[in-house]
Amino acid sequence: MVIRGGTVLVGPPATGRFERADVVVAEGRIAEIRPSGATAPEGAEVLDATGRFVLPGFVDAHHHLWQTTMRGLTAEWDLMDMLWSMRLHHTALHSPDDVHAGTLAGALAALEAGTTTTIDVAHVITTPDHADAGVNGIRESGIRAVWAYGLATPPAAESAFPSERHRMADVERVRGTYFPADSPADLPTGPSADLPTGLRTGVRTGLRTGGAPAARVVMGLAANEIGSVPWETTRGEFRLARELGVLLTAHTNVFGGPDAPREIAWLRHDGLLGPLQLHAHATSSTDEELRWLAESGAAVASTVETELQMGLGHPVFARAMAAGVTVGLGTDIQSNNSGDLFAQMRLAMQCENGRSAERRLASGGVGALRGTAVRPRDVLHLATLGGARALGLGEVTGSLEPGKAADLVLLRHDRLYHRPVTDPFATVVLHCGPGDVDAVLVDGEVLKRDGQLTRRDAPSVMGLIDAAARRLRDAMEREGGPRLDRPDDLPERLAERRAGNLPDWAV
Numbered sequence: 001m002v003i004r005g006g007t008v009l010v011g012p013p014a015t016g017r018f019e020r021a022d023v024v025v026a027e028g029r030i031a032e033i034r035p036s037g038a039t040a041p042e043g044a045e046v047l048d049a050t051g052r053f054v055l056p057g058f059v060d061a062h063h064h065l066w067q068t069t070m071r072g073l074t075a076e077w078d079l080m081d082m083l084w085s086m087r088l089h090h091t092a093l094h095s096p097d098d099v100h101a102g103t104l105a106g107a108l109a110a111l112e113a114g115t116t117t118t119i120d121v122a123h124v125i126t127t128p129d130h131a132d133a134g135v136n137g138i139r140e141s142g143i144r145a146v147w148a149y150g151l152a153t154p155p156a157a158e159s160a161f162p163s164e165r166h167r168m169a170d171v172e173r174v175r176g177t178y179f180p181a182d183s184p185a186d187l188p189t190g191p192s193a194d195l196p197t198g199l200r201t202g203v204r205t206g207l208r209t210g211g212a213p214a215a216r217v218v219m220g221l222a223a224n225e226i227g228s229v230p231w232e233t234t235r236g237e238f239r240l241a242r243e244l245g246v247l248l249t250a251h252t253n254v255f256g257g258p259d260a261p262r263e264i265a266w267l268r269h270d271g272l273l274g275p276l277q278l279h280a281h282a283t284s285s286t287d288e289e290l291r292w293l294a295e296s297g298a299a300v301a302s303t304v305e306t307e308l309q310m311g312l313g314h315p316v317f318a319r320a321m322a323a324g325v326t327v328g329l330g331t332d333i334q335s336n337n338s339g340d341l342f343a344q345m346r347l348a349m350q351c352e353n354g355r356s357a358e359r360r361l362a363s364g365g366v367g368a369l370r371g372t373a374v375r376p377r378d379v380l381h382l383a384t385l386g387g388a389r390a391l392g393l394g395e396v397t398g399s400l401e402p403g404k405a406a407d408l409v410l411l412r413h414d415r416l417y418h419r420p421v422t423d424p425f426a427t428v429v430l431h432c433g434p435g436d437v438d439a440v441l442v443d444g445e446v447l448k449r450d451g452q453l454t455r456r457d458a459p460s461v462m463g464l465i466d467a468a469a470r471r472l473r474d475a476m477e478r479e480g481g482p483r484l485d486r487p488d489d490l491p492e493r494l495a496e497r498r499a500g501n502l503p504d505w506a507v
Contacts, residue, residue: 001025001444002040006049006410007424008033009056012399014381018424023054025406028443032402047446051414052438053428056399057116057144057407058341059387062249062280062301062330065120066099066134068106069468070335073482077336079254079310083494084486086335087123091154093475094124096133101468103137105461106334108453111143113340113434116407116442117388117397118143119278119301119330121222121249123150127160128170135178139217142447142455144407146391148220148249149174151237152228164233171221179219216443220247226263227498231506238272247392249278249301253285256313261498264289266506273298276392280330281306283313287323290316294324299390302382303332304348310336317382318352318374328387329379340434345379349429376429410439 001024008021010033024032024041040046070090074082094102103120110118120138125131131149138145149171153161161167221244223237241248252263264285267273275297282293282300293300302317317327329344331337338344349372356373388398397407411432413421418436421427440448447454476482487493499507 001045001047001406003047003049003054003408003410004040005036006052006054007413008054008400009424010400012381012401013056013384014377016399018053021054023400023406023408025441025444028406028445030400030402030404030406033400047410047439049410051412052410053413053424053432054400055114055409055411055428056384056397057409057440057442058114058383059328059385059391059393059398060110060115060118060331060341061278061299061328061387061390062303062332063106063110063118063120063339064123064333065106065110065118065138066094066102066122066124067333067335068109068339069094069098069102069465069472070482071469072335074333074336077310077483079312080486080490081483082310084490085482085484088155089479089484090472090476090482091124092126093472093479094126094130095471096127096129098468098472099124099130100133100137101464103134104140104456105465106339107138107141107143107145108456108458108461109334109339110331111141111440111442111447112437112453112458113342114409114411114437114440115339115341116144116409116440117391117393119146119148119220119247119249119391121148121150121280123152123222124154125150125170126154128173131170131174135174135217139178140455142216142442142445144393144397144405144442145217146220146247146393147217148222148247150222152222152224164236175219179215179217218246220249223248223250225251226266227261227494227501230501231503235270235272238267238277241276242274245276247276247278249280251281252279253282253289254280254312256284256311259495260284262289264292266502268292268296269505278328278390281312281316282320283307283316285316285320287319290320290323290325293320297326299326299328301328301330301387301390302348303330303337304344304351305337306332308347308351314355315348315351317348326386326389327382328390329382330387341383342429342433345376345383345429348382349374349376349379376423376425380425380429405442406444407442408440409437412436412438 003023007018010016010019020036021033022036122134138147153159221241226234255261273296277298278301280301300320302315304315307315320327331339352374353372360368385398388394397405413427418431438451
């Protein structure tokens with residue numbers, strides 16, 4: 001295939017430039033980026049990119065796809081509402097069919113908006129059937145993804161995982177069924193002596209490391225909330241991910257205030273920080289904690305829309321970047337946020353520019369203003385190569401370079417609200433949106449063409465997601481409604497549980 005006549009962002013977005021060029025795709029990879037107008041190879045399909053930017057596909061570094069079943073439900077909620085109503089009650093209402101519908105629809109909505117790679121943080125696995133539904137939903141969509149098996153057990157009347165051993169047996173089953181290794185040489189040699197008994201069960205031949213480097217969907221792990229389970233369990237989860245060589249994601253340093261838990265410091269104390277870790281939010285992190293993340297090779301996912309609304313604190317992405325941390329942007333939850341990276345880029349850039357300007361105004365008035373702190377190019381990097389690196393996929397995707405996967409987007413800039421194009425980076429970030437995404441390719445497969453999805457027709461998927469939403473809304477009403485009255489002492493309850501689960505040195 002030759003993508004001809006477009007304005008191509010060549011190289012890493014942070015340092016690259018837009019050029020009139022053709023992109024040659026062969027066997028799912030970018031074979032060549034060459035001057036526009038060269039003769040196409042014989043028999044090659046030609047995709048006309050006239051009036052289009054050709055960009056690396058966006059990369060979403062933190063997303064709970066299953067929550068797409070509840071789009072818009074949490075628009076007025078704060079963090080405590082989310083914990084009480086969603087995590088502690090409504091998560092358990094999801095059937096496997098609901099998980100499949102939410103995951104599939106969420107992934108397709110992301111593709112429709114130009115996101116070619118995502119992580120699905122699947123904290124909804126109540127039974128093995130829920131896990132199967134999530135994996136199948138994301139694979140059906142065609143998106144590139146890290147599917148992060150949620151190790152937390154949603155509260156339910158009768159859990160299919162009464163112990164760590166049962167949960168790890170299902171991790172083993174999912175790994176062996178959907179994410180087989182390339183060869184027996186990739187198998188770990190476990191068990192690991194320093195893992196808790198319940199976790200040792202998983203470190204066997206069924207739990208294979210890796211999977212083909214070019215596999216479109218790979219497995220990761222999503223840890224329990226730190227302090228919600230015994231510290232030995234947390235230690236085991238982090239060490240298991242390290243032994244398996246898979247990405248582990250965790251919500252860390254989310255709570256603000258004078259008594260904010262110092263979760264990153266606790267992990268460092270026990271030698272648990274390291275590469276192939278993605279710390280979501282991290283909003284209450286100190287400069288020292290961000291430096292520790294950078295030194296360990298861990299990454300941060302900043303979900304600006306959630307963080308600003310729900311009281312997680314000011315987004316940390318700019319401070320983290322300044323500390324040398326790899327950072328990506330995430331959409332987090334389609335129950336609350338827009339599921340596209342355009343909104344996240346714009347909001348991230350301007351909220352940080354506002355904070356920077358406020359500091360300058362406070363110290364020296366308008367005469368102290370010196371341009372902006374964050375440029376369109378900076379947030380485009382976060383939404384592409386930054387996110388890919390955060391997911392451990394920086395060598396696979398995130399920029400248009402020969403040898404990388406042909407994960408790319410054709411973005412229209414031929415409408416009145418785009419013109420004139422004086423700075424392509426500004427046009428992409430400030431003047432484009434999901435409706436301008438004309439074509440999307442993943443591994444060279446065209447998943448959106450002429451503005452239409454190719455694998456699944458939108459009306460049929462809308463039928464699935466609408467039916468799931470009705471089922472869930474009815475179930476919520478039987479439980480007292482979507483936004484349940486929460487106890488006034490919920491923060492104290494959470495702190496008490498956390499203290500009971502942490503070692504003495506952390507309390």
